[in-house]
Amino acid sequence: MNKVIPTAIFLLMPLLSYGQNSIGFDTQMYPAGFIINGKASWQNGKSVELIGKIGYNIARRQDFGEHDKEEGGGPGLTFAYRKYLSSDFQRWYIEARAGLWFLNIDWEDNAPANSGTTDITVFQPTIGIGYDWSFSNDKMKAGVIAAFGYEVNVITNGEKVGQGGISLIGLSYSLRIN
Numbered sequence: 001m002n003k004v005i006p007t008a009i010f011l012l013m014p015l016l017s018y019g020q021n022s023i024g025f026d027t028q029m030y031p032a033g034f035i036i037n038g039k040a041s042w043q044n045g046k047s048v049e050l051i052g053k054i055g056y057n058i059a060r061r062q063d064f065g066e067h068d069k070e071e072g073g074g075p076g077l078t079f080a081y082r083k084y085l086s087s088d089f090q091r092w093y094i095e096a097r098a099g100l101w102f103l104n105i106d107w108e109d110n111a112p113a114n115s116g117t118t119d120i121t122v123f124q125p126t127i128g129i130g131y132d133w134s135f136s137n138d139k140m141k142a143g144v145i146a147a148f149g150y151e152v153n154v155i156t157n158g159e160k161v162g163q164g165g166i167s168l169i170g171l172s173y174s175l176r177i178n
Contacts, residue, residue: 022141024174026053030166032061037078041174047087053078057101065162067107076101076122082130090134095145099124105161118158124151124166138176145170 021042028035037055044050054077061070080097084090101122108115126149132141146169153163 021178022174022176024141024172026170026172028145028147028168028170030168032064032162033057033059033073035168035170039172039174041082043089047084047089049082049084049089049093051078051080051082051097053080053099057103059103059105061105061162065105065107066160067162068110069108070105070161071107072103072105072117074101074103078124084132088138090132090138090141093130093132095128095130095147097126097128097147099126107159107161116159118156118161120153120157120161121155122151122163123154125149126166126168128168130170132172140176141172141174143172145172 021040023038023040026037026039028037035055035057037053039051039053041049041051054075056073056075058073059071063069076099078097078099080095082093082095085092085094099122101124103120103122105118105120106115107118126147128145128147130143130145132143134141146167148165148167151163151166153161
């Protein structure tokens, strides 16, 4: 687990030597939590952008899960394929992405009183639609996205905790680096 982030950075580095690249961050909110990511992207001709993200997921599921209260969080990686509907990498786009999250969830049940901790590895595929605005001669970009998908607990150490459909809204900012 502690090798995940350095491995992801190593895998993303070659992308920075090709095409038009950017770095930035985004935040995503969903009914049971909040995600913040650092990101790097590579524009691969024909209005396609490949994106790698490293982030942290804060889960506040309350009673959305298997127990009366589920809270926790952990780091993760996301890879995305974005297709802009215009050739200038601005305005409307569609996106397919897959995230892998390593979460530690503390849970409680009220009746009978019970509590514990579960470690999960979550696979989170989503699709979304978004809009980007460019500023400062196309050197900066800000955007919004709405995405929908599914969270699957692929590895569970401890009692079962929540998984299922997910809807996210997000804000992003990026700066072109070449």
